[in-house]
Amino acid sequence: MSTLTKEFPAPAELATPSNFDKNEAHQVTTALAGLTADVFALYVKTKNFHWHLSGPRFRDLHLLFDEQADQLFAMIDVLAERARKVGGTTIRSIGHIGALTRIEDDNDAFVAAEDMLARLEADNLTLERHLREVHEAAEKAGDKATTSILEVYLDETQRRIWFLYEARQQ
Numbered sequence: 001m002s003t004l005t006k007e008f009p010a011p012a013e014l015a016t017p018s019n020f021d022k023n024e025a026h027q028v029t030t031a032l033a034g035l036t037a038d039v040f041a042l043y044v045k046t047k048n049f050h051w052h053l054s055g056p057r058f059r060d061l062h063l064l065f066d067e068q069a070d071q072l073f074a075m076i077d078v079l080a081e082r083a084r085k086v087g088g089t090t091i092r093s094i095g096h097i098g099a100l101t102r103i104e105d106d107n108d109a110f111v112a113a114e115d116m117l118a119r120l121e122a123d124n125l126t127l128e129r130h131l132r133e134v135h136e137a138a139e140k141a142g143d144k145a146t147t148s149i150l151e152v153y154l155d156e157t158q159r160r161i162w163f164l165y166e167a168r169q170q
């Protein structure tokens with residue numbers, strides 16, 4: 001089986017011992033891997049806009065995107081390690097991130113500032129839905145540590161959406 005599919009059971013050497021039901025834990029770690037890929041992709045996209053922004057709102061949006069990118073970057077290691085603690089595996093490469101993420105790449109040579117805000121707002125709304133899905137799987141598995149971490153990330157994601165939305169009103 002390709003290591004780039006959405007379903008990838010951990011090899012025996014990486015099956016961290018736990019009291020979780022194996023099947024339920026697998027649902028959680030698979031969902032976590034997809035989420036980690038989404039966050040990585042959104043991190044790169046937010047940095048892309050941080051780097052390629054132009055126009056009269058350069059300073060405030062350049063700083064806003066950087067703040068949001070830092071927040072996303074901080075999520076990656078925590079989410080990846082949750083998957084390992086629960087007995088699963090996580091993203092292995094840029095190719096793997098590309099195969100798993102549901103956040104679309106943005107390769108446009110120029111994006112107007114207001115379009116950057118709108119695209120990031122839509123992507124963060126997508127991410128927010130995926131956070132809820134993983135939360136549901138974690139709740140079912142009784143994985144309290146994952147649900148508690150995801151609750152903080154839901155709040156941060158809703159904050160990013162709020163800031164992006166308000167910045168679009170100017």
Ligand SMILES: [Fe+2]
Pocket residue numbers: 050066
């Ligand atoms: Fe920078």
